[in-house]
Amino acid sequence: MSNPILVIAEVRGGKLRQVSLEALQAARIAAGENAEISSVIIGSGITALAGELAGYTGGKVYAVDHPDLASYNAPAYLQAVKGIVLELQPNRVFLGHTAEGRDLAPQIAALIGAGQISDVIAIEPGEQYKRPIYAGKAFEEKRFLSSSGVVTVRPNNIPPASAADSPGEVVDREYAPPGDLRSIVRDVVRKAGGKVDLAEAKIVISGGRGVKSADGFRPLEELADVLGAAVGASRGACDAGYCDYALQIGQTGKVVTPEVYIACGISGAIQHLAGMSQSRVIIAVNKDPEAPIFKVADYGIVGDLFEVVPLLTAEFRKVLA
Numbered sequence: 338m339s340n341p342i343l344v345i346a347e348v349r350g351g352k353l354r355q356v357s358l359e360a361l362q363a364a365r366i367a368a369g370e371n372a373e374i375s376s377v378i379i380g381s382g383i384t385a386l387a388g389e390l391a392g393y394t395g396g397k398v399y400a401v402d403h404p405d406l407a408s409y410n411a412p413a414y415l416q417a418v419k420g421i422v423l424e425l426q427p428n429r430v431f432l433g434h435t436a437e438g439r440d441l442a443p444q445i446a447a448l449i450g451a452g453q454i455s456d457v458i459a460i461e462p463g464e465q466y467k468r469p470i471y472a473g474k475a476f477e478e479k480r481f482l483s484s485s486g487v488v489t490v491r492p493n494n495i496p497p498a499s500a501a502d503s504p505g506e507v508v509d510r511e512y513a514p515p516g517d518l519r520s521i522v523r524d525v526v527r528k529a530g531g532k533v534d535l536a537e538a539k540i541v542i543s544g545g546r547g548v549k550s551a552d553g554f555r556p557l558e559e560l561a562d563v564l565g566a567a568v569g570a571s572r573g574a575c576d577a578g579y580c581d582y583a584l585q586i587g588q589t590g591k592v593v594t595p596e597v598y599i600a601c602g603i604s605g606a607i608q609h610l611a612g613m614s615q616s617r618v619i620i621a622v623n624k625d626p627e628a629p630i631f632k633v634a635d636y637g638i639v640g641d642l643f644e645v646v647p648l649l650t651a652e653f654r655k656v657l658a
């Protein structure tokens with residue numbers, strides 16, 4: 338790859354997102370440890386974050402810092418990266434497979450006439466990109482035929498990049514809002530303000546219709562507090578009004594790949610499995626021993642979640658104390 342490799346980093350809640358370091362590691366795997374990797378960081382008041390990112394990339398970090406870029410806005414963010422992408426003509430562009438990355442990636446691909454491979458979970462020798470298909474029931478390996486390609490990386494699958502031997506240089510870039518900008522995002526109010534980001538959580542505890550009410554999520558939240566986990570849900574629980582749709586995991590919800598996924602009162606419909614079946618260890622708590630979730634679970638507990646979950650919480654509290 339003669340042209341540079343570009344990583345588009347993401348900022349959330351004033352922090353560099355973990356998936357951006359995973360995208361950087363993907364770039365290193367694809368292009369080789371010694372490849373020149375540049376990156377872009379976009380936001381408002383991001384000087385310190387740009388410096389932090391430079392500590393990982395070792396290459397140039399283009400920082401586009403403007404109050405209008407405090408929250409993701411498609412045309413504004415495209416405008417922010419456009420000049421850099423056209424100037425560098427990168428062979429590869431890596432982003433997180435997040436709401437932001439999924440939106441921005443095809444726009445960048447169109448800009449430079451690149452191919453795109455999305456939702457990558459591993460990079461095999463020969464720059465073969467592995468990704469799940471058919472709701473996680475099978476995998477495919479793809480490679481680029483075009484000279485340039487855009488890749489989005491699923492959170493929690495590729496280990497995050499470690500610090501570079503020597504930090505890179507931060508290059509500030511001006512931002513001029515596009516003339517046809519129709520809206521500016523002033524603020525993002527998150528409805529389900531979980532303490533841990535669901536997409537990047539190492540442990541996820543999910544509740545299904547079996548929790549029976551909004552209050553039924555309490556035991557799950559207590560366990561999540563003890564384990565530093567995020568709380569998720571099935572669509573059944575969301576549809577029943579027990580929790581916000583922001584927690585929904587599955588085909589039409591979020592896709593998560595934590596180290597541990599604990600499904601409580603979830604039957605294990607194929608649409609739910611599409612969002613969690615790649616989790617490293619799956620633990621299911623269900624009172625029905627025939628529930629399909631047990632087919633994908635590494636550990637299964639047949640029992641009433643209102644008895645089992647508080648016991649788990651008490652045990653983990655003891656062990657972790």
Ligand SMILES: Cc1cc2nc3c(=O)[nH]c(=O)nc-3n(C[C@H](O)[C@H](O)[C@H](O)COP(=O)(O)OP(=O)(O)OC[C@H]3O[C@@H](n4cnc5c(N)ncnc54)[C@H](O)[C@@H]3O)c2cc1C
Nearest residue numbers: 545546547571572573587588589590602604608609624642
């Ligand atoms: C196009 C489409 C897209 C969809 N997208 C999604 C999606 O993204 N995510 C998703 O989750 N679903 C999705 N669904 C819905 C999916 O098909 C299922 O209906 C849904 O996942 C069921 O949710 P559930 O497992 O919570 O509920 P149920 O299937 O009703 O299961 C509840 C489970 O709780 C157990 N239980 C009850 N009480 C207790 C107790 N006290 N202790 C322990 N266990 C108990 C029961 O044995 C049962 O297994 C989609 C469906 C369609 C058609």
